[in-house]
Amino acid sequence: MHMKMFFLLFFFALPFVMADLQVGFYKPTCPQAESIVRQVVQNEFTGDRSITAALLRMHFHDCFVSGCDASILIDSTNKKPSEKEAGPNQTVRGYEVIDKAKKRLEDACPSTVSCADIITLAVRDAVALAGGPNYTVATGRRDGLESSPSKVILPGPEISVSGALQMFSAKGMTGNEMVTLLGAHTVGVAHCFFFNDRLSSPDPTMDPALVAKLKKTCAGNDEATAFLDQSRTPFTIDNQYYKQILLRRGILQIDQELALDNSTSRIVSGFASNGIGFRQSFAKAMIKLGNLQVLVGKAGEIRNNCRAFNLANRKAAN
Missing domain, CATH: 1.10.420.10 (Peroxidase, domain 2)
Known part of the structure; x- marks a missing residue:
């Protein structure tokens, strides 16, 4: 039985800082980071214009649960189910786009760009490609260390x-x-x-x-x-x-x-x-959504693979 749960040109001057996030965060460590993500999204959009909706939904489902920490990307294991198992996330798609961007970023700048930032940048680029506003994204998010289906509570299609x-x-x-x-x-x-x-x-x-x-x-x-x-x-x-x-x-x-x-x-x-x-x-609303409960500084981690916690944290999680 299907669970009826769903989900679901404006510029800011530089430099722009939101909390501990910063526009151009990766310029010193991975200057090509944003262009790499943009190229991957552009390639995907060229063949599938529906990718914008898919990435928007992924972003909302990630940020609205425990903050924008890429917890939605974690695959389940035999010992522990992840957010992907929750009813509302059964039809979320677009994970392969994040995987492609992460692979290219790891080749260019190993262990530097978070999966949480990749999602946020990819959504920004997909929105612009679909004719929406081109807004500036502050980066510096870290990836979360928990992904549990029990935490996935989202507005359903029949909600008042x-x-x-x-x-x-x-x-x-x-x-x-x-x-x-x-x-x-x-x-x-x-x-x-x-x-x-x-x-x-x-x-x-x-x-x-x-x-x-x-x-x-x-x-x-x-x-x-x-x-x-x-x-x-x-x-x-x-x-x-x-x-x-x-x-x-x-x-x-x-x-x-x-x-x-x-x-x-x-x-x-x-x-x-x-x-x-x-x-x-x-x-403005997309910028605010992308800043919900973000992890910064030394919190969380920078995953090597967006679908799994890094080895040390994976052992602790299990």
Whole structure:
């Protein structure tokens, strides 16, 4: 049985420091670090534009659990399951992109660039390639030493707006930032099992024409997918998502509720009418997301392989 859990040009002047993270952190030790990540993401995006949505989802699922520490990348072992085993992470993908970047970085600068920074940089680059804002990322994150499925608690597709606000607030995020980050649904897809219940007994908040279309898409196949943005730009980061949910064309319950709830409807309308405002807010929210509970200094480690703790810490973990 599928667990119905989901998840889910703005510049800053240099130098820019956020907490103990710093723009250009790797310039002294691995000056080509950011260009290596960018090249890997560019190559992947050229062949698969959906990689932007995949990396956005990975980033959110990583940062929203125990902070941006790359704990989502750890593979399970016979002795210990990792976050990858949790229901919400069963459909997370894009790990191979991080692996490719890590391999190239280890060849160029061994034991220097963290997997947590690779994810954050890769997402930044994928967003820009998909037409979204090009924002500056401060680096210096360290990789975490724990990855447990029991800690994976994320907003589900059927969560109420008030419930989602509580979860985001617990992470220090505002309601505006929550609505902004859900705007990442302007790219990507959802499997039918995430929203079939809205079709079986047609949800009155969903456009009847969309209900009919999705019934054909999902007929007899829970694994089929539908674009979360039903406009003509499902691979582009723009404000079409907000326009669509105002037309009652939100695929997931939480998406549609954003346009209907009094606490968020005004924000949705604002973004729907102001694409530049959305881009600026999206850049700021992504920067804030990427700085949640980061490990810096001597905390954590710099993994040699993003899928496994380093040997000494692996022994301690087991």
